[in-house]
Every structure is written in structure tokens, then in C-alpha cells.
Amino acid sequence: MIPIVDDSFAGFSAMLAGYRQFYLLAEAVRSGIVDAVEAGSDTPAALADCLNLQPDETGRFVDLLCTLGLLQQRDDRLGLSPFSQRFLSRASTENQRNTLLFEPLLIENWRQVGTILQQGQGALTQPQPQDAYHKRLELFQASMAEAASVRSAELWHALAPLLPPQGIIMDIGAGEGAYLRAFLQRYPDWQGIACDLPDVCVRIMCQDLPGKLTVLPCNILDQQEFSACTAAHHGTAGLVLLSNLLHCYGPQENGALLEQAAGMLTPDGLLVVHDFFRDANLYGALYDLHMLVNTWNGRCYSSIDTSALLQEVGLTHTRLIKLPSHSWAVLASRSQVALHRDEL
Ligand SMILES: C[S@@+](CC[C@H](N)C(=O)[O-])C[C@H]1O[C@@H](n2cnc3c(N)ncnc32)[C@H](O)[C@@H]1O
Known part of the structure; x- marks a missing residue:
């Protein structure tokens, strides 16, 4: 592009x-x-x-x-x-071969951008038969994990100077847990919690679980269920990650999600929104259209709107980190010092 x-x-x-x-x-x-x-x-x-x-x-x-x-x-x-x-090599830990199989499933909706313009977002998102749903979920999660093999390394490298030596990291919308596995490999003294839908958590548990990684099956859109999950972890997480999650949903869902996520942070904990942003580059702008054709109400936000949402939930200090492969991270904390440990 x-x-x-x-x-x-x-x-x-x-x-x-x-x-x-x-x-x-x-x-x-x-x-x-x-x-x-x-x-x-x-x-x-x-x-x-x-x-x-x-x-x-x-x-x-x-x-x-x-x-x-x-x-x-x-x-x-x-x-x-x-x-x-x-x-492309099967032997590479960064191979993207499932992504090549997943992309054709997305092309069909891209051909129908005109329908969305005429009928509105969501017109193409129909319930699917169970078989098709499971096949799609498998390819979706596998291709997410492949992208994560590259993106997680970029993110954790960029955040390294800001992280204390130990703590709890809560990954909400963790997918197959690729970000957490890469994190725990770098930081073995941390504990990781992978939160995702029950179907997805089963997939995480089918793989080798490092001792420091636990799963938290939860539908974050179910306010009662999510409140119970977050209450159990209130004030405990040094790091809360939302990677490529906000773009799945509309502003209302995300406001509620960030409110709960912020409650899980320790007083100097960091919340990291890692995503594609509309104001970042052409890739982010294009991703917004990708959400328009492929989701019910997903969208790419600007980094400025995201910082404002984070400030509204009490994380008054924010910082932007630009990563090499199009994605950015908006960091937020109640503590100014925590966001600038690298400058001390
Ligand atoms: C686009 S993927 C991102 C996965 C991973 N964080 C990454 O960056 O590669 C979004 C993830 O959020 C999860 N998710 C979406 N809606 C959810 C919900 N209502 N409750 C829990 N998890 C959800 C999906 O199952 C999926 O694993």
C-alpha cells in the first residue's frame, strides 16, 4: 500500500x-x-x-x-x-502462511464495499453455520498469532525501558496468547493472564502453557460477567494490554471496557492500547475500512481519540509510541513517572 x-x-x-x-x-x-x-x-x-x-x-x-x-x-x-x-518458509518462526489462507475470506466483503455505503455498517455480517464459524475462527486466530510473532517483538522491545522487573500482565482479547508468551519469555518474573472468549481460551489451553500463564475466559461485552472478572483482579496488574481489540467495537463498548480495564491497574500500572490508528498512516486508515466492511460496529480510532477515552477513565497521563510495522501503542497511566521511567 x-x-x-x-x-x-x-x-x-x-x-x-x-x-x-x-x-x-x-x-x-x-x-x-x-x-x-x-x-x-x-x-x-x-x-x-x-x-x-x-x-x-x-x-x-x-x-x-x-x-x-x-x-x-x-x-x-x-x-x-x-x-x-x-x-513463507514453514521453518520460520515468523511465517505468515495461515494469513495467506485467511485473506481470501476477507476479499468477498471488500468486493461489497458499495453495499455498506448504501445499507450501512453491519449489512454484510450475517450469522454463520457452526462449521463455517469454527473454520473461520481457526484461521482468524492462527493468522492473528502469526502477525503477533512479529508485532509482539516490536511492542515488547519498545516498552522494555518502562517495565519494572516483575508484576502481573493482563492481556484482554489475548487471542492465542502470542503476546503473552513472547512477554513471559523476555520477563520470566512476571505472571500473565490471558482473557478472551471461552472458545478462544480453550485454544490457548490446548497449547503448551508456560507455568506463569493462566487463562480467564470471559465475554467482555457482558457487563455482569466482565465486572466479576475485573473485580477479582482489581488493582493488581502492572500492565494491562488491549492489542487490536478496540478496533473490534464502537465507542460505547470501548468506554465501558476501558473503565473496567483501568480498575485492574496498580497505582503506577500501565495500560497499553496497541492498535492501528486512523491518523497513523495509510495502513491504519485502510484498516478502518476493513472494519467497516467486516464487522458490526468496529472502527479504527485516531490516537488522539484513544488518548481522550483513556483520560476519561482516570488515566490522566498518556504517551504515544510508534512501532515499525504500522501499528502504534497508546500508553496510559495514573502515574506520570511510570510513563517516563526511561527518562529518569
Ligand atoms: C483482533 S483479535 C486480537 C488478538 C490479539 N490481541 C492480537 O493483537 O493479535 C481480537 C481478540 O479479542 C477477542 N474478543 C473480541 N470480542 C471479545 C469479547 N466480547 N470478549 C472477550 N474477548 C473478545 C477475540 O476473540 C480475539 O481473540
Whole structure:
């Protein structure tokens, strides 16, 4: 996604054909080419042979993958580029292969932006049959966890100078717990609590749980249920994380959510809203439209609106941290000192 910077036809053409790059990326993986190259098939002919593909067409496709930078050729032998080694190789801890499978489920709603403009947000969000719901949930959570493998490292690196050596971290809307696992690996003296819907908590518990990680199944939209959860943890958390959660809901739900979340903080605890923000960059602005077509009432907020919401719930001090891969973190606390420990 590149913002328009001039009136060049090259810019127009790149925008027009933007979708083609996604299909190339997805097919490079789906066809088995990425796996086969990694396993040692290092010519187009060998690839066509082992994957049962047409030789000429495979040659042209592979040429394009090289031009694009997904594959590279050295001494006439094909290999994965550093980009593919990082994001497409099964062996990489940062591989994003489930995300490639999830994205096509989202494209259908993007094709119907016009329906939303005519009928309003929520027009495309219909209840799904159980099977489809579970398949979608699985891919959604897996792709979130893949993105988290990169984003959590960026977030925890940026927050490192502000964190005390031990405490309790409460992750609300924790997904499969990727942020918490990465956090506890860095900070083994902290304890982590993953709060999410019961269906999702079951998925967390199916994976290896580090000793310091517990789960808190809870529907945060159910005021009674969420109040009971937060009351049990009132004033105990040194860190409350809401990562990519506020964009799922409207301002009213988020006001209530932040009020409860703030109550769980210790007096100098930090609340971290990690998200895409409308005023951050084109990615954040585009994500707002993504929420418009794909959710009932989700939206991307500006970092300024988010800071104001946090101040309304008594977290009078806020600070903005910009991260390398489009997302930002708005930090909030009752304590000015806690927000600026790195400057002491
Ligand atoms: C967009 S995902 C973000 C996951 C993770 N925090 C991350 O940044 O990758 C939003 C998470 O919030 C959870 N969530 C959404 N609505 C919820 C609710 N009403 N109660 C509890 N959890 C909820 C979802 O199940 C999902 O795991």
C-alpha cells in the first residue's frame, strides 16, 4: 500500500494491479513451489516435474517470482529470497502462511464495499453455520498469532525501558496468547493472564502453557460477567494490554471496557492500547475500512481519540509510541513517572 504522491501513470497502474501481487504470493505457497524450492528443487523443470505442473507455464511463473523478489537465482539455481525465508518458509518462526489462507475470506466483503455505503455498517455480517464459524475462527486466530510473532517483538522491545522487573500482565482479547508468551519469555518474573472468549481460551489451553500463564475466559461485552472478572483482579496488574481489540467495537463498548480495564491497574500500572490508528498512516486508515466492511460496529480510532477515552477513565497521563510495522501503542497511566521511567 503506497499513498499517491504524484499524478504519474506509473502510480495509477501500480494501484490498478495491486491485487495481482496478493494472488502471486498466495499461489507461490499454495502450488507448493515455495516448499519444493526449499526442499531442493532448484530449477523450473524440477519444480514442474515434482509438482506435476506444466513446464512452460511454471517457467514463466517462476521468472516472475524471481523478478518480484520471492525467489532468487544464483548460478542458475533457485532459492528462497530472504523475504520468503522469513515470511513463507514453514521453518520460520515468523511465517505468515495461515494469513495467506485467511485473506481470501476477507476479499468477498471488500468486493461489497458499495453495499455498506448504501445499507450501512453491519449489512454484510450475517450469522454463520457452526462449521463455517469454527473454520473461520481457526484461521482468524492462527493468522492473528502469526502477525503477533512479529508485532509482539516490536511492542515488547519498545516498552522494555518502562517495565519494572516483575508484576502481573493482563492481556484482554489475548487471542492465542502470542503476546503473552513472547512477554513471559523476555520477563520470566512476571505472571500473565490471558482473557478472551471461552472458545478462544480453550485454544490457548490446548497449547503448551508456560507455568506463569493462566487463562480467564470471559465475554467482555457482558457487563455482569466482565465486572466479576475485573473485580477479582482489581488493582493488581502492572500492565494491562488491549492489542487490536478496540478496533473490534464502537465507542460505547470501548468506554465501558476501558473503565473496567483501568480498575485492574496498580497505582503506577500501565495500560497499553496497541492498535492501528486512523491518523497513523495509510495502513491504519485502510484498516478502518476493513472494519467497516467486516464487522458490526468496529472502527479504527485516531490516537488522539484513544488518548481522550483513556483520560476519561482516570488515566490522566498518556504517551504515544510508534512501532515499525504500522501499528502504534497508546500508553496510559495514573502515574506520570511510570510513563517516563526511561527518562529518569
Ligand atoms: C483482533 S483479535 C486480537 C488478538 C490479539 N490481541 C492480537 O493483537 O493479535 C481480537 C481478540 O479479542 C477477542 N474478543 C473480541 N470480542 C471479545 C469479547 N466480547 N470478549 C472477550 N474477548 C473478545 C477475540 O476473540 C480475539 O481473540
